Amino acid sequence: MRKVTKALLVSLLALFMAGCGKPRGNEYHQIVRTKTITWGIKTDTRLFGLLSVKSGKEEGFELDLARAMTKQMLGPTGQAKFVQTTAKTKIPLLLSRSVDVVLATMTITPARQKIVAFTHPYFAAGQSILVKDASPIKGIKSLNRHGIVVLAVKGTTAVDNMKKFAPKARVQEYDDYGQAFAALKSGQGDAMTTDNGILAGIASENRGYHLAGKTFTDEPYGMALNKHQPDLRNALNQALAALKQNGTYRRLVEKWFTGIKGFSVKEAEH
Amino acid sequence: MFTLFANNWSTYLSGFGHTIAGSVLALIASLILGTVFALLEVSESRALRGLASTYIEIFRNIPLLVVTMVFYLVIPMYVVKINGFTAGTIGLSLYTSAFIAETIRSGINAVGDGQMEGARSNGMTYVEAMRYVILPQAFRFSLPALGNQFVNLIKNSSVLSFVAGFDLMYQADSIAFSTYQVIPSYLIVGIFYLILTMPLSYYMKHLEKGGRKQDV
Amino acid sequence: MSSFVQAYQWVNLRFLLQGFWLTIEVSLISITISFILGLILGTLRFSRIRYVSAIEGFVIDLIRNLPLLLIIFFTYFGLPQFGIRVSPFGAAVSALVIFESAMISEIVRGGLAAIDPGQMEGARSNGMSYMQAMVHVIIPQALTKMIPALLSQFVSLVKDTSLATIILLPELLYRAQIIYSQNSTYMIPMYLMISILYFAICFTLSQLAKRLARRLA
Known part of the structure; x- marks a missing residue:
């Protein structure tokens, strides 16, 4: 049985690997x-x-x-x-x-x-942050504190940038902007971060939220x-x-x- | 794939830990809840029976992901702030408890009314008879089915990844989409899941076979 | 309260119902294919053909013990590596079929194992071949016994379609999320509405399962 297992796993792997380096036309x-x-x-x-x-x-x-x-x-x-x-x-x-x-x-x-x-x-x-109107957060600098939770979207540059600009904050990642904003609205985090154009789009449709501070990266x-x-x-x-x-x-x-x-x-x- | 694991092993292990913790917590909670609702379902009060079956039908017929999302997004707005891991574990517990209640209830039914009558006529109260005679047998009877529920629960714990629950799936995502080695990253967590589920489900199969032989 | 009235305006409901229809479509297609496949695979495993049944059984056990979510990712990102361009629809249906036919084959195998082996011997001694005995005697009996288990597996399948939101299949949950991400006061009304819709299909199916189980018992 163990041999069969091994053979199967290896062949499964080989199949996936084979798919990877294929030359493209x-x-x-x-x-x-x-x-x-x-x-x-x-x-x-x-x-x-x-x-x-x-x-x-x-x-x-x-x-x-x-x-x-x-x-x-x-x-x-x-x-x-x-x-x-x-x-x-x-x-x-x-x-x-x-x-x-x-x-x-x-x-x-x-x-x-x-x-x-x-x-x-x-x-x-450029990257910016979105917060509730009543939030004390004024810009990227106020995010760099322990206990701050920042919401971002999986696979965006915003996640990597947070490590540089606010390493003390904890980043929670979501699958898309809708989910990240829903989480912000539910109070799952203090701010949501991504590019200004995307955040402006969200703020334009949802009263009570604004972009805090200037953009702090070029995207x-x-x-x-x-x-x-x-x-x-x-x-x-x-x-x-x-x-x-x-x-x-x-x-x-x-x-x-x-x-x-x-x-x-x-x-x-x- | 091996270098991918070597470079990120601590992240995968942290995910593994969250998956195990969430599953075990949800198992305990859903066993307790499930037993309570199973008892309500076989109780003599019509109202309690109705309450139990409403609860069970609701959680059996709505997707786990929907239940979890409600706990993650709606509850914090009105009731109390809970994080993704907690919301996910609560969702898992409620969802699984409905299935466990059904399993235990059929276990109780299988033990039969005769046992209850016998215990009562020996001077036990209803509660005592349940506690010392019926339930232990019902649990033993439904052990394989309960084990399968636990396997399902471990697999279902992957919904934690939707609510930033830091489980295996969440970490696999995070590694897959920062290294762009999508399939290898998922293969690695696949192996982690199998380490948990395979032995358990083979053991349950073994139990089922053993149980059947004893019956014959 | 007014958010409920606004949330249920016709444009939103129409948008949701399109997703509801897709949920039903994906469910029906996946149920049909995985039922047929599960029947074949379960019979094959039950038949104990040297090596074939063992290897098949192992692969089925692997699939059954993985989260469906993982299998969805494998079909969505894996199939294109073999030159198959899949849409979210194709990826979701193939993942559901792979997972559910493995689950169903296990139900089928269990159902077949519960039939008295004397039946097979009887049919064979009446001059039937193994295949004939299976098709005409054993499988029909086993099927009636496994209908309740099958139906509750189908209920699971319907619920599991919601996981395909992760690959952007525009089904019920995905569309609800789109609606409330554009106006977040609609969040609760949307979750309420989709819960009712999911409940409606699944409850109908599980009541059917219960009634059949009672009749067959």
């Missing part, structure tokens, strides 16, 4: 051939990508940008397919090729650049794709540059971010 050629780009997007992030209760569809700046990018790259018959991701699942889904490109409030960081490739930035965000968002796909990367960068040039990009930024409290359209544009 040219993803850009595939995209052009199928006339379809599969985008990894958010469904829990107001203003960027949110599943709307009214229409039952995903809506937001990044959704519009993905559609515009698709048309720019593949012409009017190009299809944009959307796959929902969360902060924690976006890189695994990209690596497993469940999506072609991730366009999901993803910060370009050196650590991530070791694993995936990025386009030029398309949005300039340039980029579209992520698999490594060793120079054709796809160039095509994405060219399309983004074209959208910036012809005014589409600016129109989308203004459509989604004009008049949002604690947020400057000028700063967001990249």
